[in-house]
Amino acid sequence: MKLAIGVAAVTLGLGLSFVSPVMAVETEKEPILANGQSLDELRKHTPGISTDELKSELIKNPTTILLDVRTLEEVKLSGGIIRATRSLSIPRGWLEFRIGEAVADKNAPIVVYDDDNQRSLLAVLTLKRLGYVNVRNYTDGFPAWKKAGLAIEQPDLALNSFLYALPEKVADGVWSAIGQTAPSTYENSGHNNNLSFVVTGDGVVVFNGGGSWLLAKSLHDEIKKVTDQPVKYLVLENGQGHAALGASYWQDLGVPVIAHEDAAMEIEERGDAIVTSAKRRLRDKFYGTILVHPDETFSEKKIIELGTTRIELQTLGPAHSPGDIMLWMPEKKLVISGDMAFHQRMLPVFEDTDTAGWIETWEAFEGLGAKIVIPGHGSPTNMAEVTKYTRDYLVFMRDKIKDIIDNDGGLNDAYKIDQTAYEHLDTYEFLSLRNAARIFQAMEFE
Numbered sequence: 001m002k003l004a005i006g007v008a009a010v011t012l013g014l015g016l017s018f019v020s021p022v023m024a025v026e027t028e029k030e031p032i033l034a035n036g037q038s039l040d041e042l043r044k045h046t047p048g049i050s051t052d053e054l055k056s057e058l059i060k061n062p063t064t065i066l067l068d069v070r071t072l073e074e075v076k077l078s079g080g081i082i083r084a085t086r087s088l089s090i091p092r093g094w095l096e097f098r099i100g101e102a103v104a105d106k107n108a109p110i111v112v113y114d115d116d117n118q119r120s121l122l123a124v125l126t127l128k129r130l131g132y133v134n135v136r137n138y139t140d141g142f143p144a145w146k147k148a149g150l151a152i153e154q155p156d157l158a159l160n161s162f163l164y165a166l167p168e169k170v171a172d173g174v175w176s177a178i179g180q181t182a183p184s185t186y187e188n189s190g191h192n193n194n195l196s197f198v199v200t201g202d203g204v205v206v207f208n209g210g211g212s213w214l215l216a217k218s219l220h221d222e223i224k225k226v227t228d229q230p231v232k233y234l235v236l237e238n239g240q241g242h243a244a245l246g247a248s249y250w251q252d253l254g255v256p257v258i259a260h261e262d263a264a265m266e267i268e269e270r271g272d273a274i275v276t277s278a279k280r281r282l283r284d285k286f287y288g289t290i291l292v293h294p295d296e297t298f299s300e301k302k303i304i305e306l307g308t309t310r311i312e313l314q315t316l317g318p319a320h321s322p323g324d325i326m327l328w329m330p331e332k333k334l335v336i337s338g339d340m341a342f343h344q345r346m347l348p349v350f351e352d353t354d355t356a357g358w359i360e361t362w363e364a365f366e367g368l369g370a371k372i373v374i375p376g377h378g379s380p381t382n383m384a385e386v387t388k389y390t391r392d393y394l395v396f397m398r399d400k401i402k403d404i405i406d407n408d409g410g411l412n413d414a415y416k417i418d419q420t421a422y423e424h425l426d427t428y429e430f431l432s433l434r435n436a437a438r439i440f441q442a443m444e445f446e
């Protein structure tokens, strides 16, 4: 009890000392608030975690929540936030108001940080008072993390839109809103894949509905700023939620939705599960979203000719997930690859991902001769880059796992594969071990 009272006084005092120099002078009357001892005292009693410990914690326990309590301006100026599977940005002043909705589980492991190890200490205290029992303070602070060259990421790049980032012009008439290279979260509104559009001179073709009705509408708002031409088609890269869930927005406007027949099957079979998990993540941001089915499907190729623009929608073979298609523009040598190609983040191997097939299909993909690649995830680039992080990663993992199987090794050996050559990729902490396990389990039966 005694401790709790002391703590409350410290919180109050430090709160005041941040307000203005005038207030700071006033606090000098109270030794406990002014002599600088109180923060040190608090530090001694607050469970802390160092840079090295935090680094291994994020790999061992990717569900640990990283809570940044700096203001958004500070985050922007400092260059980002610590990259983690579960990261939260709640400025210190808003903590009591927003933490309850963001973290319902009082036992969840939380690590709090700021720039200078001051507000984070107080935030730990606040969280404890609110009943969170597994809270630690990152003692080195964000600058130390950044200086050590460890993974950071940009928070929302488009604060006035549900999109994570606004569309950027990739080539004449081709635009893409690049999603966060991270899992889908409430914070990124589910915009974690690329939502692209092609302005043809006789209408617009949109590639991907996005993970919700609001994302589809947000993209449309941006399309209207680029052109007053109407949207003629919506194309889905596959049957995943972040491709298909926004389709209801476009169908309501009378825009036909095109997908591969396997993607349509995926939506049919897994649609309810997709809706349930997206709803859980996006909560109020799931507003208006309903699952709809494509209006038109194809099995190999579909040509769209609008004005003088030729667009080829095609599947080249098995890749990341059922019904993966790409949008190929032969004149521009530009491909919107869908989940065939990944950039900047580690690719996820799903239970139904055919890694051997994907490597084979890659040959046909390279055969297109694309000069510009808008990948499924990550910023626009060229073939060499996506080859490095998609095909070459698959080949690397399959070679290692083949060795393990040939030497009668087991799943444990697969977990031990040294994947550090890919450590700099986003979602590495979250996916590297899972990918090793999935590929091992699949290859055991090949």
Ligand SMILES: [Zn+2]
Pocket: 193, 240, 339, 376, 377
């Ligand atoms: Zn994807």
